[in-house]
Amino acid sequence: MLVVMEKDATKEQIDSVITAIENRGYTARPIPGGDRTAIGVLRNKGAVDASVFLGLPGVKDVVPVTKAYKLVSREVQKEDTVIRVGDVLIGNGHMVMIAGPCAIESETQALTIAGHVKKAGAHMFRGGAFKPRTSPYSFQGLGEEGLKILAKVRQETGLPVITEVMDMETFDLVEEYADIIQIGTRNMQNFSLLRRAGKARKPVCLKRGMAATIDEWLMAAEYIMEGGNSEVILCERGVRTFVNHSRNTLDISAVPVVRKESHLPIIIDPSHAAGRRDQVIPLSRASTAVGAHGLMVEVHHEPDKAMSDGAQSLYPEQFAGLCVQVRAISDLFKGDEGF
């Protein structure tokens, strides 16, 4: 439930509504909006009696929230969330290009690729320092050494960096170095990690689980927002189906559904969806046209030597071509979301 305050409600009125909510055993969460404040009523079991709050001073309305998720819901916040990372804006019509290798392998590798993708027009750099790997015997990433290389890339190129966090032990470290903290598909329902991300001071990019429904995905984002971090970016990366011509099946319809249900930005990772280089550019074009707020693309200057995911990494010149196409399509939408 959402208690919507009058435009001119005083801080005292807001505080006394919060007190009234908490006196009934619920959790109150104020959500400042453009011109008025709303207060979410969380952790209720069963229905809440609206009449209790309707009579309080400064209360304009009480709105039921019909979805299981609340803070992520467009019912609770009508305007698109826009997240600022340095000079980069994510959400509401801005089209952000994030590119880089699957894993950070060395300073030379990272700086070389970063130089290429910046020149092509990327706004952010991606690269894994801690890598989730199916096999305990595979390369697991450079760890803190990789994070330091990311910091070097940011310093040299000015590009903000995004990198994955895998567990609580290394969360502080990743939070220190990253501009955006990524939670991977295998951890989408690692609820302890989500709660920790709710306390983070950096935006979180939450990838969809490979067999997650959109409701489950939004509920995972709700864990982060409920913890106090309202800067969540959703990332669709394909789901697991019977289809065998791509590694996963990119669920392009997730974009209109998420944009209808939630105010959070949604980006697409075509590289992990495809698992093959030759599908990445067409999927990127489709992702732009369907209305995603950004793309996260794997690029490597020597994909045959890459320590992971080489087969799906674009060559730098392919990425440059992709950027031209994506800009052309996204320019068609400029200033006219509904086209």
Added chain:
Amino acid sequence: MLVVMEKDATKEQIDSVITAIENRGYTARPIPGGDRTAIGVLRNKGAVDASVFLGLPGVKDVVPVTKAYKLVSREVQKEDTVIRVGDVLIGNGHMVMIAGPCAIESETQALTIAGHVKKAGAHMFRGGAFKPRTSPYSFQGLGEEGLKILAKVRQETGLPVITEVMDMETFDLVEEYADIIQIGTRNMQNFSLLRRAGKARKPVCLKRGMAATIDEWLMAAEYIMEGGNSEVILCERGVRTFVNHSRNTLDISAVPVVRKESHLPIIIDPSHAAGRRDQVIPLSRASTAVGAHGLMVEVHHEPDKAMSDGAQSLYPEQFAGLCVQVRAISDLFKGDEGF
């Protein structure tokens, strides 16, 4: 295997290669190309000895075909197939818009909708006269009466028409009235129907089965081509997965895969993929950007009264908006397939 003839090979040389192939118990199928003829060797069991044909007069080369499908394969025909229906071209950069109701319900309904979609820029009209329905108690279509209405629509508007054939009994009838014969998702592996379509004198639009791999789909097209009909259009319409926010999951990556593997045109039906009106326009934009050769969209002027699939039908004004968007995106590609 493919026997490639010299550019100046004579008809006698071609005939004697055909005879040599058939003498070995195989089937020969000549495939006329832009500037030379190739001859497919079909129905071989196991490997064919290339050397037998390499020495014949007029033979330039013998090329193994590595896929299970042959006639549909780009290995066998390098250039895109372009299909002409009246003034409409389908394939190789042409973007065809097909629109109309799920089912033909009456002459008034069909003519009203046809007027709307023609004005918006549709090139063809769609509408079912024979409807495959999950329940025997549901509306099964108007039958021949529906076909006659389609003929009336073509006469009044000049739009060619596409309609579904469900069985052998009504095939002659549908073939007589339709400009393109559609084979539905539930009949993709109705092999008797595919063989009959191979004898048809009209192009065939073959929808992907809801759990078919691309290999199975191309093999179904191979049945039609093997029967003698080389005018096949593939139509992706979503596959069945665990995802529950759309009726099916549109497998957008099918487009680059089919375009790489086959020379046949591929279009997309976003209406059946989505099953909900509010996803149709975003999916149509994505389908255009990914490189499909056309769209088939359900439109109804009174969707609440539609006898089937009303919930996924666009209003005429929505379809008009969609056409503007699709043209804008496809214009970006004009004359530059690789963008």
Added chain:
Amino acid sequence: MLVVMEKDATKEQIDSVITAIENRGYTARPIPGGDRTAIGVLRNKGAVDASVFLGLPGVKDVVPVTKAYKLVSREVQKEDTVIRVGDVLIGNGHMVMIAGPCAIESETQALTIAGHVKKAGAHMFRGGAFKPRTSPYSFQGLGEEGLKILAKVRQETGLPVITEVMDMETFDLVEEYADIIQIGTRNMQNFSLLRRAGKARKPVCLKRGMAATIDEWLMAAEYIMEGGNSEVILCERGVRTFVNHSRNTLDISAVPVVRKESHLPIIIDPSHAAGRRDQVIPLSRASTAVGAHGLMVEVHHEPDKAMSDGAQSLYPEQFAGLCVQVRAISDLFKGDEGF
């Protein structure tokens, strides 16, 4: 809706209820039961007014049917359907073993295998004369020659035979030779074929489509029953999922669901579910224990030479072992369905 007659209702009373139903534009279908008759009201659009029938002489009750399917529903017929084929009973606690090769290849092959499976305890013989094949270039079955071999097998061994029908053109022929007519997974929603099966004078074994829900499967059976043939056997054969260690994923829970929703017998084909010989025996044991009414298993004495599906065919001695295990498990249930 179902009009339930009194136990001692006369034929005249039943007829006048039928007339009353048909006068309102519906279709009436009498369903004789153990001790009373019920009359199904079909093809109604929207709700039917029960009061009209409640007042008629001989009417005991009017029961709404809440499922989309009617004739197949346990709401309409409480007792299990039992189908008799020669001396073989299928349904309600009888456990039928059907075995034989994927395809009939020759008289010697068929008789050899039939001798093996009969000795092991099979009740019926299976074998394809018309084979649905993904590729037009694969072996398509012996056709009528295969049917004649099946007749020979029946004559020599006394085993009734089941074989697949693929289309209308060959339906009469298959109906003439087969004791049970099989409709394959790819034809589960070939509605014209289902209607024809509704007119057949032989029982029909309807395989589940590889991506069909149980509702869709029961609706397909409804097409057959609505056409007038009440002898339908359902056959689960695995569904298509992301799982790659078996060809399909056997959906074992289909058995309790079908047995709850429908009175029709349900058998399982573990061979097509597995696609690998080494899973067939465990899946057969599970299928027996879950409560299936029978098994259809592929057996070949020379699987390495089989013209199709050799890799999933059991050796005759493996089938003999399987029969022992299946009997042991099914004996545990004898006379105590609930165990």
Added chain:
Amino acid sequence: MLVVMEKDATKEQIDSVITAIENRGYTARPIPGGDRTAIGVLRNKGAVDASVFLGLPGVKDVVPVTKAYKLVSREVQKEDTVIRVGDVLIGNGHMVMIAGPCAIESETQALTIAGHVKKAGAHMFRGGAFKPRTSPYSFQGLGEEGLKILAKVRQETGLPVITEVMDMETFDLVEEYADIIQIGTRNMQNFSLLRRAGKARKPVCLKRGMAATIDEWLMAAEYIMEGGNSEVILCERGVRTFVNHSRNTLDISAVPVVRKESHLPIIIDPSHAAGRRDQVIPLSRASTAVGAHGLMVEVHHEPDKAMSDGAQSLYPEQFAGLCVQVRAISDLFKGDEGF
């Protein structure tokens, strides 16, 4: 690769092989067997030269391991792993019944249910103290209080207890109280948690991820074994598919595949697979017949009041009936694995 020692190899010989392996930069892991020791060669990149080890004293053979997983592989250990928990044996023909509520709600609830399931024949008690929940607003379990109740149950009934661990923060606590530590489906690829489980002094029950292949599942078990804990029990609990009549689709063929590929015990959780009470008993029978080493079943004496998963919990008397059926089926196998 696996270095197999002679039966009478001395400790010195074994140690010098280990040294030889480690001198080459690999990790050596001795695997004591019934009558001889084998030594796994881990963390090799690329092929290992067998000849180096073949000449060493006491070495009988060098065997390549063809799978990505090693320690879990039956290639590496031929005999079934049997895990002892108190008097309970899991693996190799022993059929273990684990039962209890989804979540521990109170001491009274837990002791009541434990009394029922012990009387019915359960060997172990299950119950969640830390609950992974899709929503942050749902009941998250009693935490340590729940663990103390589990200890009380063990003390009162003598039943060992199994309970889920969700994160590193609470791992020590869970390890202290639990007899078997469960890792849930959402954490199957939480690699940090798997590594921690590899250091645990208690057996680990690893549930299959809801979209995991068997290879991925075995690789997750490999993480635990590679960490040093060889007591891993695999638990199949259904996978996510398009099927909508059960919450998940129980992949029964996982049992023969796992038993062929690995020496680890595999049990089945029919309750989470079904998500509905009325499928649990049939699925349990099938799970027993297919060859699982045990069942984990949800039971609640007041399912309508359960704080989670009530709809799939059996009543105590249903569980008693289930135990009778399971014993009858598993008795058929006794002493004859191949039946």
